[in-house]
Amino acid sequence: MSTTVSEIIAARNVTAGYPDSTVWRGASFNINRGEFVSIIGPNGAGKTTLFRLLLGLQRPLGGSIEIFNAPPRRGNPLIGYVPQRHGIDSETNIESLELVRLALSGKHWGFSLSGRDRKVALGALRAVGSEELAHRSLNALSGGELQRIFLAEALVSSPELLLLDEPLSNLDLKREKDLVQLVNSVVRSRNVTALLIAHDINPLLPFLDKVIFIANGKVATGKPDEVLTSESLTALYGVPVEVLRDSRGNVAIIGIDEHHGDE
Amino acid sequence: MVMNRMTFSINLIADLQEIFRYQFMQHAVEAGTVVAIVAGIVGYFVVLRRSSFAAHALSHVGFAGAAGAVLFAVSPVYGLLLFTGVGGSAMAVLSPRAANRDVHIGTVLAFMLGLGVLFISLYAGNSTQTYSILFGEILGISSSDVLLTLAAGAVILAAVAIVYRPLLFSSLDEDVAEARGMPTFLLGIVFMLLVAIATSIAVQVVGVLLIFSLMVTPAAIAQQLAKRPQTAMIVSVAIALVATWLGLFVAYYEPYPVSFFITTIVFSFYLLIRFVYRKIKPLKMYKPTFEDTQSQRWTKE
Numbered sequence: 001m002s003t004t005v006s007e008i009i010a011a012r013n014v015t016a017g018y019p020d021s022t023v024w025r026g027a028s029f030n031i032n033r034g035e036f037v038s039i040i041g042p043n044g045a046g047k048t049t050l051f052r053l054l055l056g057l058q059r060p061l062g063g064s065i066e067i068f069n070a071p072p073r074r075g076n077p078l079i080g081y082v083p084q085r086h087g088i089d090s091e092t093n094i095e096s097l098e099l100v101r102l103a104l105s106g107k108h109w110g111f112s113l114s115g116r117d118r119k120v121a122l123g124a125l126r127a128v129g130s131e132e133l134a135h136r137s138l139n140a141l142s143g144g145e146l147q148r149i150f151l152a153e154a155l156v157s158s159p160e161l162l163l164l165d166e167p168l169s170n171l172d173l174k175r176e177k178d179l180v181q182l183v184n185s186v187v188r189s190r191n192v193t194a195l196l197i198a199h200d201i202n203p204l205l206p207f208l209d210k211v212i213f214i215a216n217g218k219v220a221t222g223k224p225d226e227v228l229t230s231e232s233l234t235a236l237y238g239v240p241v242e243v244l245r246d247s248r249g250n251v252a253i254i255g256i257d258e259h260h261g262d263e
Numbered sequence: 264m265v266m267n268r269m270t271f272s273i274n275l276i277a278d279l280q281e282i283f284r285y286q287f288m289q290h291a292v293e294a295g296t297v298v299a300i301v302a303g304i305v306g307y308f309v310v311l312r313r314s315s316f317a318a319h320a321l322s323h324v325g326f327a328g329a330a331g332a333v334l335f336a337v338s339p340v341y342g343l344l345l346f347t348g349v350g351g352s353a354m355a356v357l358s359p360r361a362a363n364r365d366v367h368i369g370t371v372l373a374f375m376l377g378l379g380v381l382f383i384s385l386y387a388g389n390s391t392q393t394y395s396i397l398f399g400e401i402l403g404i405s406s407s408d409v410l411l412t413l414a415a416g417a418v419i420l421a422a423v424a425i426v427y428r429p430l431l432f433s434s435l436d437e438d439v440a441e442a443r444g445m446p447t448f449l450l451g452i453v454f455m456l457l458v459a460i461a462t463s464i465a466v467q468v469v470g471v472l473l474i475f476s477l478m479v480t481p482a483a484i485a486q487q488l489a490k491r492p493q494t495a496m497i498v499s500v501a502i503a504l505v506a507t508w509l510g511l512f513v514a515y516y517e518p519y520p521v522s523f524f525i526t527t528i529v530f531s532f533y534l535l536i537r538f539v540y541r542k543i544k545p546l547k548m549y550k551p552t553f554e555d556t557q558s559q560r561w562t563k564e
Contacts, residue, residue: 075444106432
């Protein structure tokens with residue numbers, strides 16, 4: 001489709017939320033092909049809302065948003081999505097390969113008689129380094145293994161844009177690092193674009209092309225070095241915001257209230 | 264039961280020939296077989312979607328329908344189909360998401376049972392009808408009921424064959440299915456209608472109150488045993504079939520209700536898997552990873 005177009009997402013003055021309550025407003029940004037972008041911000045700031053807009057599950061209240069040069073629509077095959085919560089828990093005794101296969105062929109009616117989806121699914125599992133988990137049951141996997149399976153589930157239909165909602169939560173530091181590196185290598189090797197919602201930007205910082213910072217009803221976008229400064233955030237929010245950096249380059253943002261709520 | 268004077272012989276074929284001489288036993292085996300197959304398959308989706316309470320409640324909604332049908336001198340199965348069909352669609356439309364609907368379902372369930380009690384009290388006839396709606400009466404199935412069961416079973420199997428992959432995927436990972444543009448809402452309604460029809464015909468075998476033993480438990484056991492959906496459905500059907508056939512066979516010789524035997528056999532499977540199989544499984548299935556062997560070495564040192 002739009003393989004020659006480098007602009008994947010274009011948001012112009014977008015307002016998001018529900019008719020009686022705005023979540024954030026005035027968001028304008030571009031995301032280009034092959035960029036690794038992190039969306040950060042406090043709980044309830046509207047990070048998942050942005051994904052819902054891109055997936056066509058919700059319409060913007062104002063402004064315009066284009067994805068692959070068209071308004072968002074539900075079921076766009078160019079998008080691979082990993083939601084924050086899956087219905088999979090300790091009772092789901094189904095092998096990983098079956099989930100990944102269904103992600104490819106689940107749209108089709110009837111039974112599958114050919115083994116084509118199986119081959120493609122195994123390829124997706126190989127791409128995330130999890131071929132050996134193919135016949136393991138989902139309920140027997142660790143949090144990190146499960147996230148890799150979900151990534152394979154999203155990749156199996158060869159999408160050009162990945163939307164990953166909090167894949168790093170509940171992972172220990174080592175698994176967190178492994179997964180970030182895996183996503184980065186997928187982005188670089190396949191030239192796909194990835195938007196990743198995270199709580200903590202620090203494990204991602206070395207790899208990111210852009211950051212989307214959502215807090216207090218406003219959205220700031222740009223290169224991490226440009227957005228995550230005391231000056232730019234203070235200017236955006238109109239209240240004193242401090243961005244602290246330690247000797248290793250880790251950042252801490254101080255002055256934005258955590259306002260809790262449903263995302 | 265009348266047939267309890269029959270004695271069991273060692274010759275199994277002669278026993279079966281003896282059993283099948285009676286038309287009511289033929290009907291029972293025919294209807295029981297269809298119900299077991301359908302319940303085993305639909306039950307797999309019930310368990311996968313965590314909708315066992317909804318399925319249970321649906322049968323209670325059906326109770327009001329069955330009692331109402333009796334009141335109007337119609338076969339209970341039509342009342343069951345009507346009430347579970349409407350009730351199931353309503354459940355799917357009003358609360359498409361699985362979470363937080365237990366209280367609503369329970370409230371409607373209680374009201375429907377109350378309605379059923381009213382219909383029964385209005386119907387001044389004997390209480391055998393009530394008893395068979397509540398606990399099943401597989402030995403009283405007429406040939407027209409068998410035909411209806413067969414037709415309903417065929418409809419369910421055809422529908423499952425058509426929606427198989429979308430239903431499986433949306434049951435397993437609803438959020439991704441929705442984002443991929445799959446008709447999750449419609450599939451939810453189709454699913455509840457399948458449960459409604461399956462419940463309506465299964466009531467003949469185990470009754471409204473014991474529906475869990477055919478619609479949920481075999482599938483739940485199968486899901487412990489098999490990690491591929493097709494395999495799990497085959498196991499689920501096998502358990503439901505064994506329980507139904509064996510229950511009928513034993514009940515032919517013993518003067519106790521068939522539903523008692525069916526539920527007991529299913530429960531035995533459950534105990535076996537829950538407590539025996541789980542103890543054996545980890546030894547067989549567990550393959551230590553590199554990290555495990557590392558940490559083991561560390562603890563030893």
